[in-house]
Amino acid sequence: MSERKFKPGAFYWARPTWDVDFTPPGFDPSEFTDEAHAASREHWSQNEQPALFDGYGEDGEEHWIWLGIDEPREGGGIWWPPCRVGEEIVQ
Numbered sequence: 001m002s003e004r005k006f007k008p009g010a011f012y013w014a015r016p017t018w019d020v021d022f023t024p025p026g027f028d029p030s031e032f033t034d035e036a037h038a039a040s041r042e043h044w045s046q047n048e049q050p051a052l053f054d055g056y057g058e059d060g061e062e063h064w065i066w067l068g069i070d071e072p073r074e075g076g077g078i079w080w081p082p083c084r085v086g087e088e089i090v091q
Contacts, residue, residue, distance in 0.1 A: 013086035
């Protein structure tokens with residue numbers, strides 16, 4: 001099976017890898033509750049969303065910019081990986 005290659009500068013539907021440290025708005029980050037866990041799973045930042053593929057790093061790692069969460073930075077996008085990447089978004 002060949003490894004999937006993404007086009008730098010292209011947008012894809014993607015789901016970021018689950019952020020276990022994410023605290024949804026309105027919840028105390030020092031307390032874990034079932035309600036906070038359920039709210040974090042439903043929060044848009046943890047679900048499928050458009051993401052910009054910023055390219056591959058020197059070691060071949062994928063660099064992604066998660067819109068509304070990350071800002072482009074010198075040297076490339078964030079290294080927070082997706083757990084799933086869907087189709088390229090084209091107009």
